[in-house]
Amino acid sequence: MVKNKYIYYLFLINALINVINFVPRGLIAQRFNGAAMAIVVSVPIGLTLMYLCVKMMNKFPGEGLPEILNANFPRLVSKVMLFGHTLFWYFAGLITLVAFVDVTMRYITSDVSPLLIMVGFLVVVCLAIRLTSESILYGLEVLIVINVPIIIYVLFKALLNPMFSWDAVMQVITYSLKAPSYGAIAQATFIFTGYLNLAVFNRVFDKVRIRQLWLIGIFGFLTLVVTVFIPIGYQGTINVERHVYPWFSTADVLRTKNFIIERVLFFFYFTYLTLSLVSSIIHWHVALEMFKGLFTTKEKKKRKIDPEWWMILAFCAAALILMNTNQFVRDRAGLLYLDGRLIAEMILIFSLYLAHKRRRAKKRE
Numbered sequence: 633m634v635k636n637k638y639i640y641y642l643f644l645i646n647a648l649i650n651v652i653n654f655v656p657r658g659l660i661a662q663r664f665n666g667a668a669m670a671i672v673v674s675v676p677i678g679l680t681l682m683y684l685c686v687k688m689m690n691k692f693p694g695e696g697l698p699e700i701l702n703a704n705f706p707r708l709v710s711k712v713m714l715f716g717h718t719l720f721w722y723f724a725g726l727i728t729l730v731a732f733v734d735v736t737m738r739y740i741t742s743d744v745s746p747l748l749i750m751v752g753f754l755v756v757v758c759l760a761i762r763l764t765s766e767s768i769l770y771g772l773e774v775l776i777v778i779n780v781p782i783i784i785y786v787l788f789k790a791l792l793n794p795m796f797s798w799d800a801v802m803q804v805i806t807y808s809l810k811a812p813s814y815g816a817i818a819q820a821t822f823i824f825t826g827y828l829n830l831a832v833f834n835r836v837f838d839k840v841r842i843r844q845l846w847l848i849g850i851f852g853f854l855t856l857v858v859t860v861f862i863p864i865g866y867q868g869t870i871n872v873e874r875h876v877y878p879w880f881s882t883a884d885v886l887r888t889k890n891f892i893i894e895r896v897l898f899f900f901y902f903t904y905l906t907l908s909l910v911s912s913i914i915h916w917h918v919a920l921e922m923f924k925g926l927f928t929t930k931e932k933k934k935r936k937i938d939p940e941w942w943m944i945l946a947f948c949a950a951a952l953i954l955m956n957t958n959q960f961v962r963d964r965a966g967l968l969y970l971d972g973r974l975i976a977e978m979i980l981i982f983s984l985y986l987a988h989k990r991r992r993a994k995k996r997e
Contacts, residue, residue, distance in 0.1 A: 633694075633838045638769045639686075639827065641776050642914070646826030647852060648776075648783065649911045651859045651879045652904055653731050654966035658819040659860045660872055663804045666812035670820045671856045673812060675849045678824030681977060685827055686842055688984035689834045691991075697831040697980070698925020704987035711926050713983060717831065718922040720969075720976050722947060725915030727966050729753050730955050731877075732908045734962075739880050740901060750955050756909055758944050761917040765836045768910075768917055775910050779903045786900055787858060789886055796865040803869050804861070815967065818974040823852050823859075828977060829914055832921040876959065916947060 650656075659667040692700050697717065701710035733749050760768070790796065812820075830840065842848070863878035866885060875881040886896035893899060923943050954962070 634766055634769055634836050636837070636841050638773065638833075639830070639837070639840050639842060641769065641772050642829050642833065643682075643824070643826035643848065644776055644780075645772060645907065645911050645914065647823045647855050648779075649728065649904075649907055650823045650855070652735070652877065652908065653727060654963070654970060655819050655822055656859045656863060656878055657876070657963070658967055658970065659816060659856075660863065660878060662813065662816045663860070663864065663869070663872075664807045664810070666807075666810040666816055667820075667860060668805060668808035669810060670812035670816035671853065671860065672808075673817055674820030674824070674856065675853050677817065678821045678852060679845055679849050681821070681981065682824055682827045682842070682848070683845065684981050685830065685977075685984070686840050688981060688988060689830045690839055691984070691988045692834065693837075693839055694835060696833075696835045696921060696925070697984075698922060698928060700984065700987050702925060702928055704990045705983075713979075714922050714925050716976070717980065718919050718926075720973060721831075721915050721919035721922060722950075723969050724973075725757070725912035725919065726947075726951055726954060727962070727969060728908050728912050728915070729757065729951060730962060731966075732905065733955060734959075735877055735880055735901070738877070739884065739897060746955060747952070750952060753909065753912075754948050754951060757912050757916060758948060760909075760913040761920050761944070762940065763917075765833050765917070768913060769833065769836070772910055772914065775906050779907055782899060782903045786883065786886070786896060786903075787862075789888060789896060790862050790866070790882065793886065795885065796862075797868065798865065800869050801861045801865050804864055815971055818971045819967070820856055821974055822970055823856055824848075825973070825977060828980070829918055831980070832918045919947075920944070 659670065662670070698714055701713055704710075705713070729750070733746050733753065736744075736749050737746055760771075763771075827842075830837070834840070859879075863875070863882045864872050866872075866882045867875060867878065872878055880897065880901070883900040884895070884897045887894050888896055920940065920943055924940065954965075957965075
């Protein structure tokens with residue numbers, strides 16, 4: 633069993649990784665149409681879902697979602713739910729990998745084949761997802777401890793730079809009272825969803841305790857504010873929408889005299905490269921365990937067949953196919969994923985509640 637602190641690391645990795653992908657792009661696109669209010673609203677929604685999920689998972693100490701669903705629902709229902717959750721977790725890791733291949737091509741090197749970059753990422757991720765959940769959490773801790781000081785340094789560097797336009801930020805804040813759309817709320821709440829990985833990692837926790845929930849709310853709120861408003865402060869209220877990866881474009885304009893490398897972009901890239909890979913490893917590790925749960929019968933807790941390598945090959949094949957889609961398709965798919973994720977999250981929590989009720993009813997019989 634691992635210590636309780638690892639639940640905070642699961643939250644942190646999702647919070648940190650959200651700046652590189654569809655969350656800032658989606659919220660910036662709605663900066664005049666309720667993005668600021670969506671950030672405010674997302675805090676109570678995210679914290680409530682986090683509290684409910686942790687409370688429900690604590691009803692099943694040492695068990696993952698596959699064991700819970702297989703033991704408390706009809707076989708067909710549990711398989712459908714597990715398959716659906718497998719797809720969501722798989723897609724979460726996939727969009728991060730595909731986006732980072734694109735980032736590498738745009739900002740670091742346009743000479744290397746994108747296929748070669750993706751194969752390199754897939755080798756690392758696919759070898760790591762077969763590790764035990766404890767090993768992955770220990771690796772996550774090391775990377776968080778190394779990378780968080782670098783991210784804090786970049787944030788201060790960005791905020792204290794005279795090129796940062798507070799006028800642009802204030803102009804967007806004047807639209808704060810606009811009502812948010814469902815899409816904006818779904819995108820903003822993504823930052824809080826790291827706890828959902830308890831669906832598998834709950835196996836290695838004795839009992840999860842989240843103390844000082846309000847601190848997580850403040851941290852999530854500030855992270856979202858920084859995610860949206862720093863790119864606006866550098867690129868302006870209008871031009872910011874024209875950047876595919878607004879945070880990498882922002883890092884590209886920053887310079888530092890305190891490192892061997894002058895351009896902040898380079899160490900920002902390598903910081904987020906390691907975080908992106910470990911985020912994908914966590915998501916695909918959960919997806920793999922979910923999929924393996926499809927082959928576990930209620931009577932026998934042993935799997936009939938071991939589909940691990942076939943599943944990993946399917947992961948890789950789908951990643952290579954999606955990598956060849958154009959930017960517009962990937963953007964649309966990423967935003968659709970964020971919209972569907974919020975509903976899937978609620979379904980997951982409700983299914984845990986039903987499983988708990990069914991288990992209690994069985995014990996009374």
